[in-house]
Amino acid sequence: AQSVTQPDIHITVSEGASLELRCNYSYGATPYLFWYVQSPGQGLQLLLKYFSGDTLVQGIKGFEAEFKRSQSSFNLRKPSVHWSDAAEYFCAVDYNNAGNMLTFGGGTRLMVKP
């Protein structure tokens, strides 16, 4: 079955430190890839997406992600974390490239130390 794995359930970083959240998916072809952020008590907000082309994509709030086909990965990065980045982050994959169904990873909860 197709799956999305986010290996880190919780991550704590200091404010100003760099961040990398991992995401791996199980599939041979290149699906559409997404990162969403969920602040406490809120719905999900799209951070960035990858469909094709340049494997390094820029998103909102200073986030970027890099697609690596050989590793079936789509890791999210930020060079300097702000306290307001504390939230839960979800990687999602559209395996059909048809827009009908997203498969979500289990999420990574980010905590930011002052």
Added chain:
Amino acid sequence: NAGVTQTPKFRILKIGQSMTLQCAQDMNHNYMYWYRQDPGMGLKLIYYSVGAGITDKGEVPNGYNVSRSTTEDFPLRLELAAPSQTSVYFCASSYSPVYNEQFFGPGTRLTVL
């Protein structure tokens, strides 16, 4: 634009009761979705709709029903509530199936006791 709105925000049901979770969007999106999010888990797709009058099952449709009579509204019906349906429910919508940027509502937290 209000975006995607959901009502109610919270609800407690007794086993066997029924209820409808409301979802509306004012962005003229054709695609609408219902997800459930269990603690520590990612979202799972319950049902989706590609336009008024057209719905289809997602990954976890059992115990739920949907209808789509208008572009704006996509209610989710629970007929016989069970404890396993305790979850947070999110409605989402998107304009294009190709680029599939989904906009999410704030969620409904449902507890079945």
